[in-house]
Amino acid sequence: QKEVEQDPGPLSVPEGAIVSLNCTYSNSAFQYFMWYRQYSRKGPELLMYTYSSGNKEDGRFTAQVDKSSKYISLFIRDSQPSDSATYLCAMSPANQAGTALIFGKGTTLSVSS
């Protein structure tokens, strides 16, 4: 079983739709959960950061962590064409220097106008 599983998509939605992106993981030691957005031929950009379980909201983005189910989600409200990108989840058991983030393979999202 892979440590982090993420559906690669592609996921296509119309402008204004609510988008749900998800990752599952197997390592119960993960405590820190991140979502990155990566545009084509660019580096990943940190979008959301959550410690342990719960929800975090930032504008149109909401991150949810359910540690009991080993399941994390990113919701995008009122999706825009500029949201078209690959979304990567990442997680880590610790916040120490030199920590290797464990990434999902990414979900490609396309928002049409």
Added chain:
Amino acid sequence: SQTIHQWPATLVQPVGSPLSLECTVEGTSNPNLYWYRQAAGRGLQLLFYSVGIGQISSEVPQNLSASRPQDRQFILSSKKLLLSDSGFYLCAWSVPGTGTLQHFGDGTRLSIL
């Protein structure tokens, strides 16, 4: 504010040739520095990290090496490139003492012929 620079953006090299990729960070002191590789269809894989000048930790055995000659400079090298070294190489940094909030550069796309 902090910025991270990688160059070159694109590189095409023959098999057996040497490699040198450079990454520099501005706006912070003593950052933790990381080299990742992103291969097609695979997640990001941590190659090296550094918590200080001259301090390099390797995460996977490979044909590559890393060096940190200055506080905010991180170099990825190879003496003889293999076809399997093709990929998207990303440099990242995090605040000293932490490891989860990693910020990425825009990467170098390396093609081996």
